[in-house]
Amino acid sequence: MESHRFLFSIFLLVSFICASSSRPVIRLYGDRTRKFLRDDDGLYCESWRFTVETNDAGDWKSIPSRCRQFVEDYMTGDSYRSDSTFVADDSLEFARDVEVAADGHDAWVFDIDETLLSNVPYYQAHGFGLEEFDEKSFDAWVDLADAPALPASLSLYEELQQLGFKIFLLTGRSEHQRNVTETNLRRSGYSNWERLILRSASDQGKPATLYKSERRSELKYEGYRLHGSSGDQWSDLLGFAQAQRSFKLPNPMYYIP
Amino acid sequence: MESHRFLFSIFLLVSFICASSSRPVIRLYGDRTRKFLRDDDGLYCESWRFTVETNDAGDWKSIPSRCRQFVEDYMTGDSYRSDSTFVADDSLEFARDVEVAADGHDAWVFDIDETLLSNVPYYQAHGFGLEEFDEKSFDAWVDLADAPALPASLSLYEELQQLGFKIFLLTGRSEHQRNVTETNLRRSGYSNWERLILRSASDQGKPATLYKSERRSELKYEGYRLHGSSGDQWSDLLGFAQAQRSFKLPNPMYYIP
Incomplete structure (x- = not known):
């Protein structure tokens, strides 16, 4: 009986962790990506080129200096x-x-x-x-x-x-x-x-x-x-x-x- | 005489190659690019992705296996x-x-x-x-x-x-x-x-x-x-x-x- 309760507590704890971390795990990716975009010229410029070639960038007057x-x-x-x-x-x-x-x-x-x-x-x-x-x-x-x-x-x-x-x-x-x-x-x-x-x-x-x-x-x-x-x-x-x-x-x- | 004929043959061959390759100076770039596209998966796949994201590729059913x-x-x-x-x-x-x-x-x-x-x-x-x-x-x-x-x-x-x-x-x-x-x-x-x-x-x-x-x-x-x-x-x-x-x-x- 006691072991059942223990297992159920573990189950609840795991469920809680999963539930509360499902959004934030994703959010962390966002921050990590922003950091890369800030620090990594290659990654930044590849993504900039993507938006230029797909017309996502809209009007632009000159390429980014970096x-x-x-x-x-x-x-x-x-x-x-x-x-x-x-x-x-x-x-x-x-x-x-x-x-x-x-x-x-x-x-x-x-x-x-x-x-x-x-x-x-x-x-x-x-x-x-x-x-x-x-x-x-x-x-x-x-x-x-x-x-x-x-x-x-x-x-x-x-x-x-x-x-x-x-x-x-x-x-x-x-x-x-x-x-x-x-x-x-x-x-x-x-x-x-x-x-x-x-x-x-x-x-x-x-x-x-x-x-x-x-x-x-x-x-x-x-x-x-x-x-x-x-x-x-x-x-x-x-x-x-x-x-x-x-x-x-x-x-x-x-x-x- | 024999060697003259041989040299003349070489001359003809070179002339032919040059003549057929004079546009081919430009063409050479094309051929070189084709070679790269054939041999270099990275370059090929980057270019393939370009045509997919710009809608140049038209309809396609699956990605290239390479x-x-x-x-x-x-x-x-x-x-x-x-x-x-x-x-x-x-x-x-x-x-x-x-x-x-x-x-x-x-x-x-x-x-x-x-x-x-x-x-x-x-x-x-x-x-x-x-x-x-x-x-x-x-x-x-x-x-x-x-x-x-x-x-x-x-x-x-x-x-x-x-x-x-x-x-x-x-x-x-x-x-x-x-x-x-x-x-x-x-x-x-x-x-x-x-x-x-x-x-x-x-x-x-x-x-x-x-x-x-x-x-x-x-x-x-x-x-x-x-x-x-x-x-x-x-x-x-x-x-x-x-x-x-x-x-x-x-x-x-x-x-x-």
Whole structure:
């Protein structure tokens, strides 16, 4: 009898401990995670990158200063090329399943900067996104027409053309940059796009999401079937008149609303 | 003469290699990246995770077998908790700027599985997503009502309530799981939600994006202002009647279309 009571007390004690510690055990994890986020730049910057690439971060003007080296390592090491290649592979896998019709209206939309062309040489000289965007110096870089192709995107671009897709280039660059943009695209290996769409005077100041949605909308109105859209910014992909599938390329250097 | 012919053959061979590799300077990067993707599980799985979290991967049924350990390490180590915490912080930062009105119609929508509650104990016993989803065994786990809270989400949930948001829980779980779901939520620390919305009989078989968009649409029709929406699946967040801001939580274990 006595041993039963003892066992029951033990049972009660264990139940109490379990009950009262079930929340706090969890809470401790939270504090531990916060400590890591405070002390561990690698962990912090990986998580920051997660929120940037998933669009959780919202609007941001420059990378966290503690992530400068992290972003440089990512952009100039294997990870960026690997991520881009994986995205291109996903895109192509989807594209191969599209039944391309004979009417020439199966289309793919590409953004340009950090999608077809890489501005890493520019950002390398500007802190990999640590410095806030400076339009004047960036435009001077654009005028050089010297941005290299993103290798994975160039391959994808060519394979889409072979599959019969019409390629539309939809960029936030302005109409006055048409010539240098075409020169740069050709110089880095691109050719035979169907149309290059740049911001006209009336598009200036429009959020990218709206400007690009309007242009996609016009393409749809012209009868083009927008199967895929590739861009490094969510503003390349979201909004209205979206493509059937959107492909987000990596870019932890800057954000365009 | 013989040696000239030999040298000429070498010259031709080298010319051929150079000619076919001149674009290939760029291509070489591509090939190198492909080699890394083939040989380096870490790089491969990081890139795979990128495409999953950005929704580039499209529909997928199970994780790549070579990424089983990677996903386990991610889910049970610091990275998952760190990423979740970062997303919760972004959410709260946005929520704090919302002017909450006195009419009680400022709302936030939460998904449940892998958003408020963690099914890691279940997936730990099922290969962290390597096994294809088995509804029967998962439902048996749900019936235990034993899923722990995601610490970062529980904190966010409580802080949103303190800010005056009405909380709507919008889950892919079915109406017949209402009791166990409520029991589980309470047991893991959640309380005072405004409404728990589950799939009714007529919602069975609907894609999650459509079902969730319809329900959000009804909330908007009732006059609720959907400021934020939190979910681990893009089907929690995309579609119509979207919240003003969507917050994608990490989940490399499974995909719900």
